[in-house]
Amino acid sequence: MSGHQVVLNINGSTVEGSVDPRLTLADFIRDQAGLTGTKLGCEHGVCGACTVLVNGEAVRSCLMFAVQASGTEVTTVEGFASNGDLHPLQQAFADKHGLQCGFCTPGMLISSYAFLKENRSPTEDEIRVALSGNICRCTGYQGIVDAVQHAVETDAAAVPLGESSGSPSAHNAKR
Amino acid sequence: MAVAESRKTKWVGSRVKRVEDPRYLTGAARYVADIALPRTMHAVFVRSPHAYANIRGIDKSVLGDLADSVKVFTGKDVAHEGEAGSQSPGGGVSPLRGRFGLQGLLRTTQHVIAPKTVRFVGEAVAVVVAENAYVADDAAERLSAGVDYEVLRPVVDIEEAIGDGAPVLTDDLSSNVVFQSKETHGDVDKAFKDAYRTYSARFHHNRYGAAPMEARGVLAQYDPAYGTLTVWSSTQMPHLLRSLIAVHLNFPEPRVRVIAPEVGGGFGLKMACCPEELVTPFLSLKLGRPVRWIEDRRDHLMCASQAKEQLIDIEFAVAEDGELLGAKGVFIGDGGAYSDAAILEPVCAAKALTGPYRLDIYEEEIIQGLSNKPPIAAYRGVGWTASNTVREVLFEEIARDLGIDVLEFRRKNLINSDEFPYTSCTNQVYDSGTYHESLEQVAEAVKYDEFRAEQERLRKEGRYIGIGFSSYVEGTAWGSDASAQSGMPESSHDNSTVTMDPSGKVTVAVSVSSHGQGHETSFAQVAADELGVNVEDVAILHGDTASTPYGLGTYASRSAVIAGATITRAASDVREHLFRVAGKMLEVDPDDLEIGDGRISVVGASDRSKAISEVAYAAYWSHKDREDESLPTSTRFYDPPCTYSNGCIAVLVEVDAETGTVKLERIVAVEDCGTLINPLIVDGQVQGAIAQGVGGAMFEELVYNADGQPLSTTYMDYLVPTATDLPAIEVAHLESPSPLSVGGYKGMGEGGQIAAPAAMVNAVMDALAPFGAKTRDLPLKPDYVLKLINGGAASANGASE
Numbered sequence: 001m002s003g004h005q006v007v008l009n010i011n012g013s014t015v016e017g018s019v020d021p022r023l024t025l026a027d028f029i030r031d032q033a034g035l036t037g038t039k040l041g042c043e044h045g046v047c048g049a050c051t052v053l054v055n056g057e058a059v060r061s062c063l064m065f066a067v068q069a070s071g072t073e074v075t076t077v078e079g080f081a082s083n084g085d086l087h088p089l090q091q092a093f094a095d096k097h098g099l100q101c102g103f104c105t106p107g108m109l110i111s112s113y114a115f116l117k118e119n120r121s122p123t124e125d126e127i128r129v130a131l132s133g134n135i136c137r138c139t140g141y142q143g144i145v146d147a148v149q150h151a152v153e154t155d156a157a158a159v160p161l162g163e164s165s166g167s168p169s170a171h172n173a174k175r
Numbered sequence: 176m177a178v179a180e181s182r183k184t185k186w187v188g189s190r191v192k193r194v195e196d197p198r199y200l201t202g203a204a205r206y207v208a209d210i211a212l213p214r215t216m217h218a219v220f221v222r223s224p225h226a227y228a229n230i231r232g233i234d235k236s237v238l239g240d241l242a243d244s245v246k247v248f249t250g251k252d253v254a255h256e257g258e259a260g261s262q263s264p265g266g267g268v269s270p271l272r273g274r275f276g277l278q279g280l281l282r283t284t285q286h287v288i289a290p291k292t293v294r295f296v297g298e299a300v301a302v303v304v305a306e307n308a309y310v311a312d313d314a315a316e317r318l319s320a321g322v323d324y325e326v327l328r329p330v331v332d333i334e335e336a337i338g339d340g341a342p343v344l345t346d347d348l349s350s351n352v353v354f355q356s357k358e359t360h361g362d363v364d365k366a367f368k369d370a371y372r373t374y375s376a377r378f379h380h381n382r383y384g385a386a387p388m389e390a391r392g393v394l395a396q397y398d399p400a401y402g403t404l405t406v407w408s409s410t411q412m413p414h415l416l417r418s419l420i421a422v423h424l425n426f427p428e429p430r431v432r433v434i435a436p437e438v439g440g441g442f443g444l445k446m447a448c449c450p451e452e453l454v455t456p457f458l459s460l461k462l463g464r465p466v467r468w469i470e471d472r473r474d475h476l477m478c479a480s481q482a483k484e485q486l487i488d489i490e491f492a493v494a495e496d497g498e499l500l501g502a503k504g505v506f507i508g509d510g511g512a513y514s515d516a517a518i519l520e521p522v523c524a525a526k527a528l529t530g531p532y533r534l535d536i537y538e539e540e541i542i543q544g545l546s547n548k549p550p551i552a553a554y555r556g557v558g559w560t561a562s563n564t565v566r567e568v569l570f571e572e573i574a575r576d577l578g579i580d581v582l583e584f585r586r587k588n589l590i591n592s593d594e595f596p597y598t599s600c601t602n603q604v605y606d607s608g609t610y611h612e613s614l615e616q617v618a619e620a621v622k623y624d625e626f627r628a629e630q631e632r633l634r635k636e637g638r639y640i641g642i643g644f645s646s647y648v649e650g651t652a653w654g655s656d657a658s659a660q661s662g663m664p665e666s667s668h669d670n671s672t673v674t675m676d677p678s679g680k681v682t683v684a685v686s687v688s689s690h691g692q693g694h695e696t697s698f699a700q701v702a703a704d705e706l707g708v709n710v711e712d713v714a715i716l717h718g719d720t721a722s723t724p725y726g727l728g729t730y731a732s733r734s735a736v737i738a739g740a741t742i743t744r745a746a747s748d749v750r751e752h753l754f755r756v757a758g759k760m761l762e763v764d765p766d767d768l769e770i771g772d773g774r775i776s777v778v779g780a781s782d783r784s785k786a787i788s789e790v791a792y793a794a795y796w797s798h799k800d801r802e803d804e805s806l807p808t809s810t811r812f813y814d815p816p817c818t819y820s821n822g823c824i825a826v827l828v829e830v831d832a833e834t835g836t837v838k839l840e841r842i843v844a845v846e847d848c849g850t851l852i853n854p855l856i857v858d859g860q861v862q863g864a865i866a867q868g869v870g871g872a873m874f875e876e877l878v879y880n881a882d883g884q885p886l887s888t889t890y891m892d893y894l895v896p897t898a899t900d901l902p903a904i905e906v907a908h909l910e911s912p913s914p915l916s917v918g919g920y921k922g923m924g925e926g927g928q929i930a931a932p933a934a935m936v937n938a939v940m941d942a943l944a945p946f947g948a949k950t951r952d953l954p955l956k957p958d959y960v961l962k963l964i965n966g967g968a969a970s971a972n973g974a975s976e
Contacts, residue, residue: 078201101437101440137863141897
């Protein structure tokens with residue numbers, strides 16, 4: 001792919017590329033930046049699995065072209081944790097069983113974070129509305145809603161991304 | 176009978192947080208599409224736009240300037256027409272002919288790419304391979320225009336398909352009926368003759384699907400240097416897929432390795448195997464390069480296997496007091512274009528109709544037909560969802576008609592706890608359970624009597640609230656026994672290997688395969704209890720045929736029972752081994768030793784002990800103390816007995832009679848899966864299954880027009896529940912350990928989807944009881960609900976009472 005130079009800041013690192021105009025931001029993040037945490041669930045903007053932050057706003061990266069995102073700051077799920085220690089929002093999902101197969105989880109985290117930045121004390125109904133653009137097929141949403149409520153209690157959105165709550169996480173990511 | 180094998184537990188039964196979560200939460204988990212191999216090529220399938228057509232020819236010149244950038248394989252290039260195994264390696268892929276040995280089942284021939292005839296919209300006619308996915312998409316689109324079809328008249332409606340004069344889908348057969356059977360239990364005629372009343376109805380159970388968040392995907396790498404074929408697939412059954420690749424490609428099985436990396440949901444859809452899982456390895460073999468195929472959502476909703484469509488004629492005979500006297504059921508499966516796994520749907524439905532009720536007089540008839548739609552296959556609660564739905568819905572109609580409360584009706588007919596083991600007339604052997612208790616607990620949780628008073632009060636204000644119940648049993652632990660009881664006798668095979676490593680930590684390799692169920696946590700809990708270590712000291716290996724023993728993977732709520740038993744038994748062998756080594760070290764009889772909290776100690780003299788790590792080290796390295804014949808490792812086989820979980824679900828709704836919209840107010844579930852390993856994980860499974868059941872009852876439908884064209888190929892058209900569609904889902908547990916399985920474990924995971932649709936429908940019908948509404952079709956979309964409000968019984972094809 002070639003033609004258009006783009007420069008993005010993704011999770012604090014500069015990523016450059018020469019791309020076709022039709023390359024989606026999602027494919028740029030996954031294939032050119034090598035950050036495969038962002039998932040593709042439908043590629044028509046409904047399921048929300050590919051949600052990332054573009055200049056702080058939650059965006060479906062399957063509906064945006066990489067060229068449109070040039071010059072922006074993008075945050076993906078890989079930008080949440082710090083040296084393996086989970087961000088408090090991530091920890092809330094682990095504590096409340098807010099995930100099963102994990103495929104919708106990156107989008108859920110991003111959407112939740114963007115929402116909690118705007119609304120620090122939401123009701124359960126407001127949480128459900130905020131997450132209604134992200135489909136989960138495993139949990140029935142109960143664990144996810146519980147996790148976001150838990151994150152409200154711990155004011156997880158007050159902790160900048162890339163920082164943990166201070167306590168080491170219960171488990172290290174490994175396989 | 177082996178309950179005594181279980182030991183006191185520190186971990187089993189605890190809400191242990193999942194050890195696998197951090198990698199998912201940090202985006203580090205790798206699914207098929209996340210695996211990058213050098214020089215990988217991308218495959219895109221060219222798919223038929225017609226439901227039934229012959230392929231006259233494929234003109235590759237339409238590729239134009241893309242011709243040099245891509246490789247094209249048509250059905251003629253890929254399909255091996257002869258018997259499996261008669262081709263040379265690389266000489267083609269033999270067709271899928273179905274694996275089920277059910278007597279009397281006629282088998283169709285499904286080529287992995289159609290060489291001559293296509294039988295549903297979306298069936299592959301060619302595959303295009305390119306250096307990059309965008310170019311492969313371009314080329315596939317161009318090539319679509321180069322396929323010349325002779326369009327045939329499709330048969331889309333199942334009644335037409337199995338009737339006289341319909342076009343027959345395949346030359347192999349003389350009609351579209353591939354299976355038919357009728358079985359009578361007891362004197363059905365007498366039961367119906369003597370009945371106080373009889374009720375009959377025809378239901379159309381909707382066609383819908385699993386739609387996991389990760390669609391299907393395969394990456395295959397043929398390595399000529401080693402003669403090996405490594406296949407990463409989003410599968411639930413890596414070992415069976417390996418065997419099938421070996422058979423269908425005629426490639427040596429020991430040189431095939433299948434890896435299920437992270438799998439983003441399966442729900443039965445990803446049971447081996449789909450055509451693409453055979454074509455992709457074949458392409459790698461032909462091209463000598465890694466090839467990957469990642470399904471997009473449109474293809475998924477168009478041509479991945481679909482589920483659950485049936486026409487069901489049901490009749491019940493009852494006494495004046497509501498006692499069930501007899502039943503008749505005709506289960507007409509709309510199997511789609513090929514016969515492989517579709518037969519599971521009507522067979523499982525017919526066998527399970529009597530559910531948790533005392534109902535010994537029953538006539539069951541099964542008719543399995545073909546139609547020009549994608550093949551039906553497994554999806555959570557195969558067959559059981561449909562039969563539970565029609566039974567529970569008709570029961571509440573009957574109760575209302577007899578003037579008996581819906582709970583009283585069930586109380587009269589549910590099997591009592593002192594009747595276990597109870598063998599149903601269809602030979603389902605219910606091992607233990609809490610059929611009454613779960614109903615009562617749900618009724619109490621929803622404050623049933625108060626609800627009825629409130630309902631009456633609100634009706635006077637023109638508001639319609641309703642409550643619906645659904646009781647269920649769930650046949651679990653799918654092995655030879657469960658499959659025989661379900662009417663689909665097949666043999667089963669599974670193992671786990673438990674190894675004490677020299678460090679004193681434990682490696683467990685299992686034949687079952689996780690796709691989101693948290694196996695690494697639950698199974699570590701079982702092993703940790705058996706070997707006196709902590710959960711974090713246990714590593715669970717799964718999903719890779721190179722590192723795990725043979726077995727059938729994960730489906731049909733089998734894994735907890737199978738892995739629970741095999742791990743318990745293999746760990747017990749390892750424990751005995753360690754006791755023999757420690758006995759030498761401590762100079763005591765091994766029978767006088769116990770294990771726990773990281774140590775092996777003399778019973779009654781805990782000061783005389785060794786750390787497990789010391790004993791493990793000695794078991795490998797001490798000439799004096801180790802065993803001469805073996806390592807501290809054991810592999811155990813288990814073909815489980817069928818165990819029956821049970822439960823009851825209640826749904827509370829309010830229906831807007833002006834618009835037909837339904838507001839879900841509350842969902843309450845009480846489930847019993849025997850010994851709980853991890854209640855946190857069980858909660859999640861119940862909630863997720865209920866959500867899928869609500870989806871099937873309220874929103875989800877794979878719609879086809881009269882030409883067989885799919886009308887629901889995006890998530891804008893195929894609606895799955897979102898967070899605002901569902902209320903909080905309250906789950907409580909009862910525990911009646913199975914007397915048959917090791918540890919008393921029963922499987923779970925499907926009950927929510929089996930039972931929730933009926934609870935949902937019953938709640939809406941209860942709300943609309945003043946209108947005499949009766950559901951005969953699903954899902955309950957607002958326009959259908961309005962019809963029910965305005966016309967009373969809106970029947971599927973003139974069903975009557």
